[in-house]
Amino acid sequence: MRRVIAFCIALAPASASAAVINVPADHATIQAAINASVNGDEIIVAPGTYNESINPQGKAITIRSADPTDPAVVQATIIDPLGVNAGVICVSGETANTVFSGFTITGGSALTGGGMANVSSSPTVRRCVFVGNSASNLGGGMYNTGGSSPTIEHCIFIGNTSTSHGGAIYVASGSPKVTNCAFIGNIAGGQGGGLYVHVSSPSVTNCTFTANTATGGGALSNNNSSNTTVTNCTLWGDAPSEITNFNSPVPVVTYCNVQGGSAGAGNINANPLFVDADGSDNVFGTLDDNVRLSASSPCIDAANNGAPGLVGITTDLDILPRFVDDPAVADTGAGSAPIVDMGAYEFQASGPAPVPTLNQWGILALGLLVLTSGTLVIRQASVPSGAAA
Ligand SMILES: [Ca+2]
Numbered sequence: 001m002r003r004v005i006a007f008c009i010a011l012a013p014a015s016a017s018a019a020v021i022n023v024p025a026d027h028a029t030i031q032a033a034i035n036a037s038v039n040g041d042e043i044i045v046a047p048g049t050y051n052e053s054i055n056p057q058g059k060a061i062t063i064r065s066a067d068p069t070d071p072a073v074v075q076a077t078i079i080d081p082l083g084v085n086a087g088v089i090c091v092s093g094e095t096a097n098t099v100f101s102g103f104t105i106t107g108g109s110a111l112t113g114g115g116m117a118n119v120s121s122s123p124t125v126r127r128c129v130f131v132g133n134s135a136s137n138l139g140g141g142m143y144n145t146g147g148s149s150p151t152i153e154h155c156i157f158i159g160n161t162s163t164s165h166g167g168a169i170y171v172a173s174g175s176p177k178v179t180n181c182a183f184i185g186n187i188a189g190g191q192g193g194g195l196y197v198h199v200s201s202p203s204v205t206n207c208t209f210t211a212n213t214a215t216g217g218g219a220l221s222n223n224n225s226s227n228t229t230v231t232n233c234t235l236w237g238d239a240p241s242e243i244t245n246f247n248s249p250v251p252v253v254t255y256c257n258v259q260g261g262s263a264g265a266g267n268i269n270a271n272p273l274f275v276d277a278d279g280s281d282n283v284f285g286t287l288d289d290n291v292r293l294s295a296s297s298p299c300i301d302a303a304n305n306g307a308p309g310l311v312g313i314t315t316d317l318d319i320l321p322r323f324v325d326d327p328a329v330a331d332t333g334a335g336s337a338p339i340v341d342m343g344a345y346e347f348q349a350s351g352p353a354p355v356p357t358l359n360q361w362g363i364l365a366l367g368l369l370v371l372t373s374g375t376l377v378i379r380q381a382s383v384p385s386g387a388a389a
């Protein structure tokens with residue numbers, strides 16, 4: 001009995017302390033919810049526009065919209081500080097256990113980091129849209145310095161601007177991991193319309209860059225002893241060039257589609273045939289921009305399944321399966337089929353996997369399958385259960 005009681009006590013702190021705090025039901029603002037939270041809590045924010053600047057104060061908490069996997073909810077759950085500050089500020093040594101998920105961050109403005117500013121902090125940022133933020137110096141969408149190495153997954157950076165370097169993201173002295181993200185129509189008055197890297201070692205995997213502009217390195221500007229790795233990405237239609245490099249080892253670019261070409265295994269230089277990169281309004285840098293792949297895109301089945309940045313990744317930017325074979329396209333990438341595509345979106349060759357329907361022949365076939373293999377895996381058409389919020 002004593003052992004049982006000890007076991008229960010050992011379990012108690014985690015279950016007793018973790019709470020769900022709802023905004024605005026429990027607190028009117030996200031910041032008030034953060035102020036009231038402790039490590040392990042989850043703050044769930046209902047759709048709405050929150051005119052505030054968020055600071056998680058170093059707490060290991062998850063701050064998310066009601067459904068980060070629903071793009072309509074993400075688009076309707078807005079952090080907009082109305083141009084007087086950054087949308088999100090992490091300056092308290094946040095780790096990957098501080099999670100932001102499923103917000104649209106817009107209207108942020110600051111000297112450094114209009115949408116988000118990380119100083120010696122490495123939060124997780126997932127399924128967020130950074131649109132229309134600005135920096136009067138560095139990092140229109142996001143600014144990282146002092147060893148900040150955030151994990152940035154399934155995010156969209158559209159139409160952010162900086163007066164100097166890093167239209168979408170500026171990185172100094174850090175090693176962020178950026179996976180399954182799209183960078184469209186971001187503008188830097190200096191270098192790096194998409195990403196500006198200074199004394200840093202970022203890893204960029206399965207991202208799409210297009211229509212970003214700068215004085216150099218429309219997609220990526222790599223500077224000053226940086227070691228940047230770019231894998232499975234598409235960099236196309238950025239101006240005045242895709243990648244510039246200054247006083248650094250040349251970025252390691254593999255299995256990418258780079259306009260103008262790039263040295264490295266598996267790279268191609270061919271029109272990616274986006275569905276409609278500037279969207280129905282024919283303007284780059286707005287939310288209707290569509291850089292999904294059309295059926296004849298050379299990016300299909302052309303990337304590297306073994307990219308380190310893909311470990312643990314099962315879905316693309318649409319939260320559809322990340323590894324899909326297009327039987328109509330020869331596999332030119334690396335690994336065993338299904339081969340991942342270049343860029344943030346996987347071409348869903350046959351649409352979502354069908355929900356199995358069992359007729360009598362199906363039941364017979366399944367019975368035989370179970371008898372012969374002893375295991376059975378049925379794919380569902382829904383969001384993969386393992387997809388993290
Ligand atoms: Ca557009």
Ligand SMILES: [Ca+2]
Binds near residue numbers: 301323324339340346
């Ligand atoms: Ca594929």
Ligand SMILES: [Ca+2]
Binds near residue numbers: 301327330331
């Ligand atoms: Ca194929």
